[in-house]
Every structure is written in C-alpha cells, then in structure tokens.
Amino acid sequence: MRRISRCLLLALAFPALAAGAARDTRLALVAYSTPKDAYAQLIPAFQKTPAGQGVSFSQSYGASGDQSRSVVAGLPADIVALSLAPDITALVQKHLVAQSWNQDKYHGMVTRSVVVFVVRDGNPKHIKTWSDLVKPGVQIVTPNPFTSGGARWNVMAAYGGALRAGRTPKQAQAYLAQMWKHVVAAPASAREGLQTFLAGRGDVFLAYENEAIFAQKHGQPVQFVIPKATILIENPIAVTSGSQHKQQAQAFIKFLRTKPAQRIFAENGYRPIIKGVTQGLSFPVRPQLFTIKYVGGWQSVEQKFFDPHTGVMAEIIGSNGG
Amino acid sequence: MIGRYAVRFAALGYLTLLLALPVGYVFWRTFRHGFWPAWHAVTTPDALHALKVTLILAGIAVPANTIFGVLAGLAIVRYRFRGAGVFNAVVDLPLALSPVVVGLALLLLYGRGGWLDGHHVVFALPGMVLATMFVSLPFVVREVVPVLREVGTEQEQAASTLGANAWQTFWRVTWPAIRWATAYGVVLTTARALGEFGAVSVVSGRLAGQTESLTLYVQDRYQGFDEVGAYASAVVLALIAVTTLIVMTALKPKKEAR
Amino acid sequence: MAARAEPLPGRAQAAPALAVGVSTLYLSVVVLLPLAALAWHAHGWSSISSPEAVAALKLTLLLSLVVAVINAVAGTAIAWTLVRDRFFGQSFVNALVDLPFALPTIVAGLVLLTLYRDLAFTRWGILAALLFVTLPFVVRTVQPMLLELDTEMEDAAASLGASRLATFRRVILPTILPAILSGVALAFARAIGEFGAVVLISGNLPFKTEVLSVYVFGRIESGDPGGAAAASVAILGISFAVLLAIGGLRRLVTRHDR
Numbered sequence A: 001m002r003r004i005s006r007c008l009l010l011a012l013a014f015p016a017l018a019a020g021a022a023r024d025t026r027l028a029l030v031a032y033s034t035p036k037d038a039y040a041q042l043i044p045a046f047q048k049t050p051a052g053q054g055v056s057f058s059q060s061y062g063a064s065g066d067q068s069r070s071v072v073a074g075l076p077a078d079i080v081a082l083s084l085a086p087d088i089t090a091l092v093q094k095h096l097v098a099q100s101w102n103q104d105k106y107h108g109m110v111t112r113s114v115v116v117f118v119v120r121d122g123n124p125k126h127i128k129t130w131s132d133l134v135k136p137g138v139q140i141v142t143p144n145p146f147t148s149g150g151a152r153w154n155v156m157a158a159y160g161g162a163l164r165a166g167r168t169p170k171q172a173q174a175y176l177a178q179m180w181k182h183v184v185a186a187p188a189s190a191r192e193g194l195q196t197f198l199a200g201r202g203d204v205f206l207a208y209e210n211e212a213i214f215a216q217k218h219g220q221p222v223q224f225v226i227p228k229a230t231i232l233i234e235n236p237i238a239v240t241s242g243s244q245h246k247q248q249a250q251a252f253i254k255f256l257r258t259k260p261a262q263r264i265f266a267e268n269g270y271r272p273i274i275k276g277v278t279q280g281l282s283f284p285v286r287p288q289l290f291t292i293k294y295v296g297g298w299q300s301v302e303q304k305f306f307d308p309h310t311g312v313m314a315e316i317i318g319s320n321g322g
Numbered sequence B: 001m002i003g004r005y006a007v008r009f010a011a012l013g014y015l016t017l018l019l020a021l022p023v024g025y026v027f028w029r030t031f032r033h034g035f036w037p038a039w040h041a042v043t044t045p046d047a048l049h050a051l052k053v054t055l056i057l058a059g060i061a062v063p064a065n066t067i068f069g070v071l072a073g074l075a076i077v078r079y080r081f082r083g084a085g086v087f088n089a090v091v092d093l094p095l096a097l098s099p100v101v102v103g104l105a106l107l108l109l110y111g112r113g114g115w116l117d118g119h120h121v122v123f124a125l126p127g128m129v130l131a132t133m134f135v136s137l138p139f140v141v142r143e144v145v146p147v148l149r150e151v152g153t154e155q156e157q158a159a160s161t162l163g164a165n166a167w168q169t170f171w172r173v174t175w176p177a178i179r180w181a182t183a184y185g186v187v188l189t190t191a192r193a194l195g196e197f198g199a200v201s202v203v204s205g206r207l208a209g210q211t212e213s214l215t216l217y218v219q220d221r222y223q224g225f226d227e228v229g230a231y232a233s234a235v236v237l238a239l240i241a242v243t244t245l246i247v248m249t250a251l252k253p254k255k256e257a258r
Numbered sequence C: 001m002a003a004r005a006e007p008l009p010g011r012a013q014a015a016p017a018l019a020v021g022v023s024t025l026y027l028s029v030v031v032l033l034p035l036a037a038l039a040w041h042a043h044g045w046s047s048i049s050s051p052e053a054v055a056a057l058k059l060t061l062l063l064s065l066v067v068a069v070i071n072a073v074a075g076t077a078i079a080w081t082l083v084r085d086r087f088f089g090q091s092f093v094n095a096l097v098d099l100p101f102a103l104p105t106i107v108a109g110l111v112l113l114t115l116y117r118d119l120a121f122t123r124w125g126i127l128a129a130l131l132f133v134t135l136p137f138v139v140r141t142v143q144p145m146l147l148e149l150d151t152e153m154e155d156a157a158a159s160l161g162a163s164r165l166a167t168f169r170r171v172i173l174p175t176i177l178p179a180i181l182s183g184v185a186l187a188f189a190r191a192i193g194e195f196g197a198v199v200l201i202s203g204n205l206p207f208k209t210e211v212l213s214v215y216v217f218g219r220i221e222s223g224d225p226g227g228a229a230a231a232s233v234a235i236l237g238i239s240f241a242v243l244l245a246i247g248g249l250r251r252l253v254t255r256h257d258r
Helices: A002-023 A036-048 A064-072 A085-093 A151-164 A169-181 A190-198 A209-217 A246-256 A259-267 A297-306 A312-319 B002-031 B035-042 B045-078 B084-096 B099-110 B125-135 B138-151 B154-161 B166-195 B198-203 B214-223 B227-257 C010-041 C051-084 C090-096 C105-115 C123-148 C151-159 C164-193 C212-221 C225-257
Strands: A025-032 A055-062 A079-081 A109-119 A183-185 A204-208 A223-225 A232-239
Touching: A025 A036, A025 A064, A025 A246, A036 A055, A036 A246, A036 A259, A055 A064, A064 A079, A064 A085, A064 C212, A079 A246, A085 A232, A085 A297, A109 A151, A109 A209, A151 A169, A151 A204, A151 A297, A169 A183, A169 A312, A190 A204, A190 A209, A190 B214, A204 A209, A232 A246, A246 A259, A297 A312, A312 C051, B002 B035, B002 B227, B002 C051, B002 C090, B002 C105, B002 C123, B035 B045, B035 B227, B045 B084, B045 B125, B045 B138, B045 B166, B045 B214, B045 B227, B045 C010, B084 B138, B084 C010, B084 C164, B084 C225, B099 B125, B099 B198, B099 C010, B099 C212, B099 C225, B125 B166, B125 B198, B125 C010, B138 B166, B154 B166, B166 B227, B166 C010, B166 C105, B198 B214, B214 B227, B214 C105, B227 C090, B227 C105, C010 C225, C051 C090, C051 C123, C051 C164, C051 C212, C051 C225, C105 C123, C123 C164, C151 C164, C164 C212, C164 C225, C212 C225
Parallel strands: A025 A055, A025 A079
Antiparallel strands: A079 A232, A109 A204, A109 A223, A109 A232
C-alpha cells in the first residue's frame, strides 16, 4: 500500500516539479535606455501569454554602446536589445552572439525610427532640410558620434540627405565638414544631447523620432520636424550564444514581433516592423527615406566614417581643433 | 575698517553664489509641486532599493576603511618600515585619481578577460563595494597620522615598560588619543562613500533594482526626464550630506581639543 | 610640541608588524592591484598625443590652474572672515564650507546645471563646477594657521606704522603661505580628476569644452580602454608631478621662514 501511494505521489509530483522548473526561468535583458518604458509594458504582456508563463526578467538599461561593452566585459545577458546593429556586431566578434543572428525575416530588427530635427517652439529659424542646417548662424547640437553609437545614425542621415539632394559622395563629405562647424555641443549620449538642447543650447538638435516622442510623453516641450530625406533607423535584438534559456529568449523575441507587442512599441514612439498597428498614431511617411544600405551598409560605414584614426568623422572633428 | 567689510562681503557673496543659491534652488525645484509628489518619487521600489544599495556600499566600505585607517596610521607613524613613504603616497592616490579611471581599473581587473575574471565581481555588488572602498580609502588615515605624530610615543613606551601588551597599550593609551580624529575621518569616509558616482557607474551594469546606487538613480531619473524623481533623490542625498556636516561640526572641537 | 616618531621597544614590535602586514595587504588588494591592471592595459600611447587628447589636457590644466588661483584668493578671504571677523550666522557659514565635501558630485553637477543654465556647456560652466568641489580645500588648510597665528607680530608692525595691507603682505602672508600652497595643491589635484560635477555641465565638445576626465570617459565609450588607461596614467603622472612641485615649493617657503 505504501509503495503505491509513494509511486502515486511521485507521478503527481513530476509534472509539478517540471512546471516548477519552468517557473524558475529568469531571463536577463540588457537593453539601451529608450525602450525602458516600452519593456515595462511588454514584459507583463509577455508573461500573460502561454510562452511567457513563469518567466521573470532582470533588466539593465543604459547607453547602447555602454551596454554592448558591458556584455563584452562580462555582464550576464540572455537577450540584448540595442540601438544599432554595430553594437551587436561587436558581440558577434567576441563570439557572444551567433553570426546568424540577423538571418531571419526581419534581419534581426525589432523596431524602427527615423532621424528628425528637434527645433525651438515655432521653428524660428525655419529649419526643414539638411541645407538649412548649414545656414549662417544656425547652431547644431548632436551627440558625439565617437561616444554615442546612436549618433552615427545622425551623421549617416546627413550624409545620405546630401546624396539625395544630388551631391556626389565627395561633396556630401564636404557637407559633413561644413555641418560639424555649426555644432556647438556634442554630448556623450542622445539623451544628454536632448537635455543639452532643452537647457537652451543650440537651434536644432539631431535626434531620433522615438527619443523626441519619449520626451514629449514626459512633458518636455519638444517640437520636431522630419526632413524629406532621412535615414530609416532599425534597432536590433538578439539572443546571446551563452544563454542558458535560449528557448524562452527566442519566444520573447518572437512575441515582440507580434501585433500586440508592436502596438505597444508604436504607442511608445517607435515605428513598427509589421503593418497594421498604427491606427490613431502619426508616423508620417517620408518621400526620400533611405536605409543604411543606401550609404554603404554598416560594415563599410564604420570603417570609412568612424574609424577613430582614419575615419572621415575623425578627420573632420580633428581638424576642427582649436 | 572698510577693509573688513569688503572682505566679509566678498567672501560671503562668493559662498552664496557658489553654494547657498544652487543648493537652495534644488530644494525649491524638488518641492515646488508640493511635498507628496517628492515623497512618492523617493519611495518607489527602485528608489528605495537604490537607497538600500547605497547604504550597503557605505556599510561595508566605511568600517573596512576605518580599521585599515587606524592600522595604516599606526604602521606609518609608529613602525618605521621601508617603503613607508611609498605606502603613504599610495594611500593618497585615490584623492588624485578620477573616479572613472577607478571604475576602468576594476573592469580591467575583474571583468571578462581580466586577471581575476570569473568571480562575479563586476556588474554586481562586490565590484561596487570595491569601487567605494577605493575612493573613500584615505580619509581615516589622513586624520589619524598627524595626531599620532603629534602625540608621541612617551605614554606608549611607559605603558610598555609597565608590562602592558600591544593590545592593552593600544586600547588604553593610543586609542583615546586618536578616537576623535578617527571619528572625524569616519564621517568624511561616509560622506565620500555615500556620494560616489563615477567609479560605481562604470562597474555597476545598471541592473534595475539590483545594482543601482542612489547617485546612479539620480542620473537615471534625470535622464528619463523625471525631474521630480531626480531632484527628490538629490535632496535625500543632500540631507544625508547636511547631517554629515552637522556631525562633522560637532566633532571638530573635540578633535582639536584633544 | 611634536614628538619624533620612534619605533616602540622590542616587545611591542610584533603588533606594529602585524599592522604593517595587514594594512599593506589591504592597500594592495584595494588600490594597487586594480591600478596595476590599468597600467598593464595601457597601450595606445599614440592616443594620448592625438590632437583631441592634447586639447583636453590643455583645457584641464588651464582650468585647474585658474581654479587653484581663485581658490588661493577666495579661500584665504573666507578663512580670514571666519577667523578674524565676528558676525551673525558665522558658525553656520563655517559649517557650510564643508558642504562640497559632503555633497555627492552628481548632485553638485545637477545643482549648478539647473541654476546657472547660461553657463552650461561652456568653459565657465566647467569652471563653476570645479570651484564648487574645490571650495573647502584652501579654507580648511588656512583656517587652523590663522587661528594659531600670534597677533603680537601684527600689533608690533601696526605700532611701527605699517598699513594693514603692508602688515598683511609682510607679516601674515608669509606665515600662511605654506598652508595656502597645501590647499592649492589639493584643490589642483581634485580639479584635474573631477568628473561627476563636470560631466553634466560640460557639453563635451571636443577641443572646446572637453576636459581630460571626460575625454577618458569618451575613450571608454568608444571601445578604446587601452587609450583610456593610457590617458588615465598620464593624468596620474601630471597630478603627481604637480603635487611634488607644490610640495617642494611649500618646503622652500617654510625653510625660508626659518
């Protein structure tokens, strides 16, 4: 009799034990700073789905480059959600993320945005196009592209904008040099840049649409203009190769690309990667939108423009010395 | 006669512009929407946890550096060992070193690929504790050393010849001479530990609810456009600072009277 | 009367030896080991000679020098007012001087940023931040000297017909000069490495408003820890050199007095 009841207990215990093991899954999410509000809503939403039952999260938010470097330096992570692909490529090079991370339908991306001009109330200097940025007396604030990886979107948007306006690559580079002469502050990160601008510095701040919307949501008096020619920002996400919970991590990423999740992203100022979730929200289509591929793709751009010694921007910033 | 008023006016004016006005302004910004919004801002789970982390960091760093401070003071002054000069200089290093550099050094030592990799030091509390210990190291030593020098060894030698062992000599003779200086040093150490930002920022990993100290929290709130949150947390830190000031002021005459 | 620091008689040697051993071990683990890792990883010496680094160095040295000079004057004036003057609220002001010691640097930066918006992101803003954090140094080194100062010499000078200014220049100043220099040295060392107070307010524009500590931070951010380490070691070297120089100057002045 005792043996039967013991077997019975074990048989009953087994699924309970298995469920208990699943309940103990803790995913480490390492992300850049802007989507913090979005993930505060997305994580509970995921936990309500069958795939998310019993999954808890530890979260770390900071500047994208910082976070990438922290993971390299040993910060534990199951999922990395960063601002631009090169910050993930840095992890691929250290074998912390699989090389195939972007071989899916979405090329590894989870959200989108565009580069915009944040201007003063009423846009007194009528800044609408990239040429307006280099008019006499216009003061620009942009994060330093060597400390803020995200700031590289701004530079490539400017470069691509010049190309779209009919300039040759050489002329577009000259435009970048001209533009940098108008820069009066180059804070370390996008968020600091916005605060610098809001504190009264400069006439225009080069930002990402989602950053500008984030600021508006938090009561900041932010007005922005989207230039006709601007770059499509794409934010990547990946599972780390050292993750002990790859299945659940993949499930989370899959969830982030579903309609309900993309809707939450959209409500937080991001352009979604799927259609049909933007009712009631305003994400104007820009006629001369281009992607990073238009200006050469990240690999070539990183080397050509942002190499710390030989890059175009290194030369421009360096020659502005004094 | 005029000279006296001129100097007084200039000195007080300088202090007002540089200290009083900015600090007063922060208090105003914090409470201008009322007391309760500020209170709510500093009693969120993240804020309370940040306070807890800060208190843990100080709670470990301060006692450790106090014991070290007294021992090092004794070592430098009473025991002429070779390299005492270098030792003394190294103790002063944390004062000259930029906190960011401290964080970088810790990352290079304990991070992935570092010499002491794999002990879960960085991106966790131990790393933050080490950073805090580093930056607040010199204060007790610097307070104790001059006192030990001035007091001299006569009484200690007398105790020794009367048969007291080392511990008795220390406890009965040396400690009463240095205790107020030590206390003053403890207060300075505490202030430094509570206020550390740069070094801790580099090694923390910013794990929400886990490795955020109150100073990091201030920056986090500020960057999230949460003005009330940022200023309210800053006020908490400022109040702790003011308390520290009061204790320092109370201890000074005792320290100097000795 | 200061006693010489003599080693204790034989029986008591063991305890100080233990003190030396333990404190040296602690110091090594907490300070020396991370710094060794830093120095070891410091490559990219070429990055220190890059135009941006040199510009940051120049700006840092310039600002720190200006800060040192202003502190020498303002600090002495404040110390004078606190010692030689009598006014209502004096003890409050006296306590207030220690506020920058107690206040976390990030709060100081936030405070100055909010109040002096127009200064923000300019060199003046950085100057204000550095003045804030270095305020107590000269005041606190000069104050005890002034307290101790015998007024006999001043009275003698006055009775011989010297003006107050001459009295100050010929009698008082030489006596307190070593103290001023000590305070200046500390202020300078602090200013060179300051990060937390400066990072918010500086604007970080390379060649214009980027100081060395922020430059180091930028090197880390750009994924160049080797360059950051090299620049940090450079900062350390400069601090040391300047401290030694000021210390030498101080000894020179003191010796001259005798």
